[in-house]
Amino acid sequence: MKYVVLMLVIAGIALIGGFALTQERSQMIVPNVATSSQETASLSSSVNVQEATSSATFSIPAATSSVTSTAPAPPATSPATTTQETNMVLSDAVRFSDIAPSQGETVRMDIPRNFRNVTVTFDGKNMPVFAFEGEQHALLPIKAQETEGAHTVTVAAAGEKNYLKTITVRNGNFPVVALGIPPKLGVTPAELVQGLEKENANINARVAKVTPQLYFTKGFGLPLADNTKIGSRYGEIRKTGDQVIYHMGVDFEGKEGDSIAAMNDGVVREAQHTQLYGNIVIIDHGEGIYTMYLHLKTILTSVGARVRKGQVIGVMGETGYATGPHLHLSVKVNGVSIDPLRFIKEF
Ligand SMILES: [Zn+2]
Numbered sequence: 416m417k418y419v420v421l422m423l424v425i426a427g428i429a430l431i432g433g434f435a436l437t438q439e440r441s442q443m444i445v446p447n448v449a450t451s452s453q454e455t456a457s458l459s460s461s462v463n464v465q466e467a468t469s470s471a472t473f474s475i476p477a478a479t480s481s482v483t484s485t486a487p488a489p490p491a492t493s494p495a496t497t498t499q500e501t502n503m504v505l506s507d508a509v510r511f512s513d514i515a516p517s518q519g520e521t522v523r524m525d526i527p528r529n530f531r532n533v534t535v536t537f538d539g540k541n542m543p544v545f546a547f548e549g550e551q552h553a554l555l556p557i558k559a560q561e562t563e564g565a566h567t568v569t570v571a572a573a574g575e576k577n578y579l580k581t582i583t584v585r586n587g588n589f590p591v592v593a594l595g596i597p598p599k600l601g602v603t604p605a606e607l608v609q610g611l612e613k614e615n616a617n618i619n620a621r622v623a624k625v626t627p628q629l630y631f632t633k634g635f636g637l638p639l640a641d642n643t644k645i646g647s648r649y650g651e652i653r654k655t656g657d658q659v660i661y662h663m664g665v666d667f668e669g670k671e672g673d674s675i676a677a678m679n680d681g682v683v684r685e686a687q688h689t690q691l692y693g694n695i696v697i698i699d700h701g702e703g704i705y706t707m708y709l710h711l712k713t714i715l716t717s718v719g720a721r722v723r724k725g726q727v728i729g730v731m732g733e734t735g736y737a738t739g740p741h742l743h744l745s746v747k748v749n750g751v752s753i754d755p756l757r758f759i760k761e762f
Contacts, residue, residue: 523553533572567580618692618697619750629700638708639669639675664746675711677725692743705747712729713729
């Protein structure tokens with residue numbers, strides 16, 4: 416928990432003034448500072464943080480391919496004549512890994528390969544659609560601060576009826592902890608928040624770009640030889656004075672110098688030193704999926720490098736806003752930080 420502090424970084428900071436947290440979507444890095452750039456300025460009001468971006472990758476089981484049935488359901492069958500029924504055809508063919516996800520999860524959609532010109536939207540926003548292991552997919556990242564309840568997903572494809580489905584987001588039940596600021600930083604809470612916002616803005620700009628191709632052909636793996644020592648989980652809500660910071664990644668404990676490997680094949684988009692996140696590496700896996708490795712002691716790769724799954728890209732350290740050696744890992748999907756540990760199970 417020592418590092419927790421560090422994680423703030425990752426987490427977003429939200430100011431709570433009086434504090435209602437509002438949700439907004441900012442896309443930031445790991446941390447979401449609750450404040451978005453604009454809001455940052457005013458501490459007083461409500462802020463909120465949010466951010467969870469996640470990205471998912473996945474490998475789909477071969478079995479999946481059996482999803483084919485596209486036979487239209489007899490109209491009569493369904494009494495209701497609503498949109499949903501109208502879309503029964505697609506509804507049978509398009510599958511969701513979960514229609515009642517909790518905050519921080521990533522929903523994987525499996526779409527038949529024969530569907531052409533597929534467009535998927537989640538709450539009105541377009542989600543990348545790409546082919547992987549014989550099917551087409553779209554990933555729906557559920558932010559840690561996503562509103563609980565109903566959210567809309569639409570699917571459109573050439574020659575098919577439009578499809579609309581509602582998924583229900585459940586509370587992530589994230590723990591609330593009190594956290595201080597490491598003395599070594601020598602910053603006030605307000606300065607910390609401002610610093611995080613600045614760094615988040617840079618990171619968000621990096622991960623906002625969707626590279627229209629997948630760089631990987633296999634599922635994701637965790638970055639350390641020993642990934643069992645979890646110091647702080649995704650979604651933890653850290654309170655420091657009147658600020659709230661959401662931890663948008665997971666912290667793995669270990670020793671300084673432990674090797675850190677790329678979670679999958681990709682291209683390095685960021686490899687540099689920052690004040691609060693320390694030495695960071697950001698890998699683009701394509702189609703809106705990024706993995707981020709923070710607080711490294713040493714970076715062993717460079718911007719533009721093609722890396723392979725399992726390739727060492729740096730070693731563990733405690734640079735930046737960290738109170739001890741650990742790796743803060745974040746996974747961004749379509750600009751949202753999602754829970755890396757759940758993501759890895761799914762894909
Ligand atoms: Zn962390």
